[in-house]
Amino acid sequence: MPKEIDVLVLGGAGVDTIVHVPELPLPYADSYMIDQGIRTRAGQTGDFVALGLTALGLRTHHLDFLGDDPEGDLVRALHDQHGIALTAVPQPLGTKRAVNLVGPDGRRLSLYDTSRAHPADRFPEDTLRLLAGASRHAHVSLTQPCADALPVLRETGVTLSTDLHDWDGENPYHASFAYAADIVFLSAAALTDPEATMRRIADRGRARIVVATAGAAGARLLADGELTHVPAAVPPAPVVDSNGAGDAFAAAFLYGRLGGEPPLRCAEFGAKAGAYACTIPATESAAATRDALH
Structure with a gap:
């Protein structure tokens, strides 16, 4: 039977408050004047992956917990605006949120509010199985309760990808995702x-493809045991913010993979989309299109 969904995105829905600071790390001071404003907008890792996939023409469905609060309304509005299907499980503790400090060079430091989840939170299993069964692929965010969804997803037979972000290579929470996914993305920043x-991810887990991104230094691609360096793409405009670059990379890579492209071509798509994301101000939500990649 044909699948109705190209990619099911699990977790990573929330809002960020963006603060442009004069430098990072930010020296202690009693106060700072923020000339560019302090703005709150919808968009965390799952939102941005879903946005990138949709901009590339893939049928995308996002599943996560959301609160009945103004922040949840922002997330719902983002999905409505871009035509992204959303299944929101009620979260009494409220919608996830974070504060992003963005430096003049586009680097960011994120402060995550971990009070918006409960350790006992679980996706409804019937909903999870239904959506996974209708999907060609599932991309799983690190946010709780996605870890508990991994065994159910594997039972459905859907292929999985995940982004470990700045994993240090040791944290066991991240490891459970690393060894369950068929495609693993991560940043080389803390390695x-x-x-x-x-290679440890590939040897101990299911992954046939592992990608470690390194910003302007490009990325490393491990595919079927062969390691390749992927040069960074030239940004099409001045770099203003690196927020969402990794999510854009993952979305474009999956676009190529689901289209039957070889891993290196997929990584080149990812590099282009990541470079484009760095030219978009953190207060805006935009993603590379098919025309931009091709």
Whole structure:
């Protein structure tokens, strides 16, 4: 039977408050004047992956917990605006939120509010199985309760990807995602030996493809045991913010993969989409299109 959904995105829905600061790290001071304003907008990792996939023409469905609050309304409005299907499980503790400090060079520091979830939170299993069964692929965010969804997803037979972000290679919470996914994305920022970590993921888990991104230094691609360096793409405009670049990379890579492209071509798509994302101000929501990639 044909699948109704190209990619099911689990978790990572929320809002960010963006603060442009004069430098990072930010030296202590009693106060700072923020000339560019302090703005709250919808969009965390799952939202941005879903946005990137949709901009590339993939049928995308996002599943996560949302509160009945103004922040949840912002997330719902973002999905409505871009035509992204959303299944929102009620979260009495409220919608996830974070504060992003963005430096002049586009680097960011994120402060996550971890009070918007409960350890006992679980996706309704019937809903999870129904959506996974209708999907060609599922991309799983690190946010709780996605870890508990991994065994159910594997039972449905859907292929999985995940983004470990700045994993240090040791944290066991991230490891459960790393070893369950067929495609693993991560940042090399906190890794002393990225290649060793990538090969460990492939050796101990299911992944046939592991990608470690390194910003302007490009990315490492491990596919079927072969390691390749993927150069960074030239941004089409001045770099203003790196927020969402990794999510854009993952979305474009999955677009290529689901279209039958070889891993290197998928990584080149990811590099282009990531570079484009760095030219978009953090207060805006936009993603690379098919025309931009091709």
